Amino acid sequence: MSHPGADRVRDVARLAGRSARSKRRSFLAEGPQAVREALRRHRSGTPTVEQVFATDEALARHPELAEPTDGVTLRRVTADVLAAMSDTVTPQGVVAVCRMLDVGLDDVLAGSPRLIAVLCQVRDPGNAGTVLRAADSAGADAVILTHGSVDLYNPKAVRSTVGSLFHLPVVLGVPFADLAVRLREAGVAVLAADGHGDADLDALQDASAARRLAGSAPDDEGTGPRLEAPTAWLFGNEAHGLAEEELTAADARVRVPVYGAAESLNVGTAATVCLYASARAQRR
């Protein structure tokens, strides 16, 4: 077992802070699931992982983490060293230093995306992670975080994505000002998820199901947004919802129905319902 010097331990631990991450363009993935997904991405051809630090115990339990990987250094460390490197109380024996993986908006738009989740000023790392995970499950082509949203590389946000951060392209720090215009130019409709929206998601799903069952061509009837068309969903800040500027820029404001007594939907719940509605409409 090698003993990394105090300098190296401190260097890794500093990645819990935003300024060290920015300077080094790297961040920390903690725990076997996140590290496994990071390594999988790396092995499939996108350089992602720089170093892995793990205890013997963790490697015994998760042997796939110890498989030699081009360009990745694996260091065996003690549980104490690992705890000193990690932001979390229980890193489960393994952390990886990863390269930042966000891409540019141009790259995403060039790929003819059909489903995008846009987080507008979402501040809570747990909520951002939940939405990213829901986007991954729904097969979204990208997640965009606008300027003013939480830093997705902060350890709590990384943890809450449970590996989904390594599955789909993310674009960070996008100024909202011309985002909707750029999306529309790329043929992507912009739908605002809004508790007071005038379009009802159930009605849009019914219309989409009726078109599918009738076998009608995608552009032969009706008005209003079609869930089967390429779509970017805007999800707003957890306390204030979408700002006026964001609502105004959207093609339509869509209300997720609340059938019970809940006052409003959690942003993670709303995103799950909206993204799955689009995925269902698009994938058959």
Place this chain on the structure above:
Amino acid sequence: MSHPGADRVRDVARLAGRSARSKRRSFLAEGPQAVREALRRHRSGTPTVEQVFATDEALARHPELAEPTDGVTLRRVTADVLAAMSDTVTPQGVVAVCRMLDVGLDDVLAGSPRLIAVLCQVRDPGNAGTVLRAADSAGADAVILTHGSVDLYNPKAVRSTVGSLFHLPVVLGVPFADLAVRLREAGVAVLAADGHGDADLDALQDASAARRLAGSAPDDEGTGPRLEAPTAWLFGNEAHGLAEEELTAADARVRVPVYGAAESLNVGTAATVCLYASARAQRR
């Protein structure tokens, strides 16, 4: 401003612990949203709140909390006293001592329920809260936690329900052994949400939409579960999913489709998708 004695402060603080809660059949709701929802339930005729402790600042910001309420004592306290009473670092100036509000399984089944969420051995308070909130949004008639699930009255679970705990009946500590039988006897189909299920939720939704659009009577065609029928969804433990016993007891195992690269769905995401699918099928 009255100064509650150290004994009273300690009595309230002890409600963070399970044994004090059990002995006194009461628990703590923290923060203005939870306390407001508890008071609303109380005022609508179900005794819920015993005492409210709040700072002057919180009452100035949330005057509805200070409205006199039958049977509820309001005490103004300092921020220090409030912090000593509360489990959370930022109780936002108000806590309420509430009576436990869970009901019996018989009570729920007697009410001809159409949609129920069952948490089977769900251990994380945040996950339990997310499912309860999703059940509330989807208009579920009740939430049932089986024996071995998290204590829903623990402060973290209460917080994570964001007030939904006061919106719909909950049944706690139900032994799983005869639950499915009891549900079926009450005319409620039992569907297991399972990543490896043989029924596909999308297919069930399509069949339900086709029946609705064709205007066919609810029982004139097809086999397999109908989402428009009274349904209880079983959601499993976050690490291990549903146990064999739970899967076997269900009428059908239903798979929520994963369109992307995510390995599995978070229990909150799966519950949101399943409960909203049932709500959509049932409510038109």
